[in-house]
Amino acid sequence: MKASRRGHLALLLAFAAAQPAAAADGDAGEPLGRRHFLDHCAPCHGANGRGDGPLAAELIRQPDDLTRLAADNGGSFPETLVYQVIDGRRIVRSHGSREMPVWGRRFRLEGADEQTVELRITALIDYLDSLQQPTAP
Secondary structure (H helix, E strand, O other), X not given: OOHHHHHHHHHHHHHHHOOHHHHOOOOOOOOHHHHHHHHHHHHHHOOOOOOOOOOHHHOOOOOOOHHHOOHXXXXXXXXXXXXXXXXXXXXXXXXXXXXXXXXXXXXXXXXXXXXXXXXXXXXXXXXXXHOOOOOOO
């Protein structure tokens, strides 16, 4: 994880720990990013992020293999792009009409404040970063 993102996440975690809504997100047994991935992404992208979730066959387009985001971006994890796809600012053209839920919007509808929404998305991005396969030299 990049140092700046680690610092940002640490700050968000400290802030979120003081917030009642964010405290409800906490689970000592499982990292927040992994839990959100399994709850919100794995049905389509698969538990390992390879695009083979149980709902994948029902979709018009096969979900992306999320373990290849860095490899497909010249070896660098595209953090900003991923954030924008998750929060809805960037629509993935190949999806056609919006198939993937906009999780930033969904988290807000669940009553989360902006800091909690950012915490959830940042934790999810950090988890996606941890799934990246090494790029060939």
